[in-house]
Amino acid sequence: MNNVLSSILSWEFVAAGIRVTTPILLAALGALVAELAGTPNIALEGTMLFSAFVGVIISGFTHSLWLSVIGALITGIIMSTILAYFSLKLKTDIIMAAIALNIFASGGTIYALYLLTGDKGSSASLKSLVLPSIDIPILKDIPILGDILSGHHILTYIAIILVFLIQYMLYRTPLGLRIRSVGESPDAARSVGISVFKTQYTALIISGMLASLGGIFLSMGYVEWFARDMTSGRGFIALAAQALGGTSAYGVALGSLLFGFSEALSFSLQFLNIPYEVTQSMPFIITVGALAFYAWNKAKNKKNRDI
């Protein structure tokens, strides 16, 4: 028991939790923007995977961090553009198009990995770079507080800033208003002169870029290589985190933290003989419960209004 407590109450545990949360949070913010625009982005998984791949490949061949980040972001934009083109223009069901993109990413990255490195499993043979962690001056010297706040990965800080930026964008800017109104009722939005296509396309692009950042955190933050299917469902977990967190970026951040920390917790709780399967499935069960409660509440209110 003491083992568990001391491992949970350690800074390493908090740091691990934050580390695991970061990619989920980035993708979950992407899920939020797309969801609010009425175009749920199930392709986050594939987008993350492909961006993780492109980031590593570019950094391996050019040794330039900037180029790899830009390359990954462009990958996200391309994936979103394909999704948007098929779903908005060719009227493919967006879920089907996204499933196709996920399948494409899963096999396509392995195929391209083999072409470029001769290896089908991972890019370990490639010398690639890692995005840096950042020590915040002054703050890092303060005891305790410095341990918590300083020394994280640069994308972790970016993710935190993005939580506020996305919340501001969604609820304080004309673009956010357009996104939400299109998501709420495309016909009403169209009737006041909003271009539904442009708005949803923009939302999907933002969503894809956020997922890209989440993807490169996996291959250039966690580790310094790409491995096949290395996202292992984080894009879907991000959807869960979004579903749990509702329509505000703060809620989504909390939802992501729940998933991140439960994953970190699952390692600590093994001391207590709590199987990791139980801790791992808890957030999903909570998500389903929360969605059920939310839907029940909504249905109940609607009924009351009808009477």
Place this chain on the structure above:
Amino acid sequence: MKRYEIYRTAIAIGIALFLGYILILVTVYPEGSMVFAEKMKIAFKEANESFKTFLLSPILKERRGEWIFNLRGFIQWINESVPIIITGLAVSLIFTAKHFNIGAEGQLFLGAAIATGAAIYFPSIPIITPIVVILLASLVGAGWSAIPGYLKSKWNASEVVTSLMLNYVALYMGLFIIKTFLRDPNAGQLVSLKFSDSATLFLLNSRYRWHSGILIALALSFALWFVMKKTTWGYKVRLIGNNKHFAYYSGINTQKTFFQVHLLSGAIAGTAGIIELLGYYGRFVWLYSPGYGWDGIIIATLARNNPIYVPIAALFLSYIRVGAKTMGRYTNIPPEMVSILQATIILLVTAEAFLSQMRQRAIEKEARSTEEAIAGGDANE
């Protein structure tokens, strides 16, 4: 299937295969300091060889310059199609009602894990035991699918997200059950104890373990086709899928039917995993989700949700997979190439608006000209 849909599917498959050839060509393109034309010549020659293996290996193999029937490849092809036919049926049913329960993956995994218990411990009675085991799996699948189904039909909670979440819960629960209660301590990796002998399926060919799952899968396709096209219930489901408001106002209890669709779809999906395990492996062997639920979505799409086309679509998919795997054994071309072809096919087949918009416009134009011809000047009013 309407004629232009057949064309579209054929075009999609054609484009995908062409893409496959290009991918092979890129992979075999030689390195070194030859002239470009020389390199291309070698690349084309090798690509043609590999492409031939890819296209033919599930039924034919080359021995001393002659092409002979490849029994092993054929059986592998048929066996691999079994679980994806079944999930394809489950998904096509739910998609017919325009619902997107994508939980087939979890339903088949959890169904297989729990039914594994029965396959090991249920008393050995020939014929009865496999039936009991499969029914148990289907019950679990139905129960698992009932959760998103209930939440959707009762409170309108998005079944896409809930079924996706439940896939993970099913994965972890299934692994937990196998690890804790059914693990074979003598095996090197995490697998269940062996199934009892009477639980396994009848073999059509024991050398390459061709099991009777294909017969079950085909029977299920026919049964589902019958239900969908020949019964009132099937008609209701199709009506709901076409226009749920119309269905509602014509007196169909849409919520109840939705729930039933979820139950039946889950029951079908639940059996997909255990049938493969009973037939081929003889024990639970999966450490992660086998992905058949996702394949089911591809197949349902290709088959336009029609149960009678599902086996064809599944046989096509497993054909190119077995072909790619065999090619991968003889060459360096990664079999994962197939997923690029699969994605292309899904995108092209589901992008119906493109062709149908053109078709629509042609029809409208024709209708307008006929209308004008009939009504004369009055049409301008």
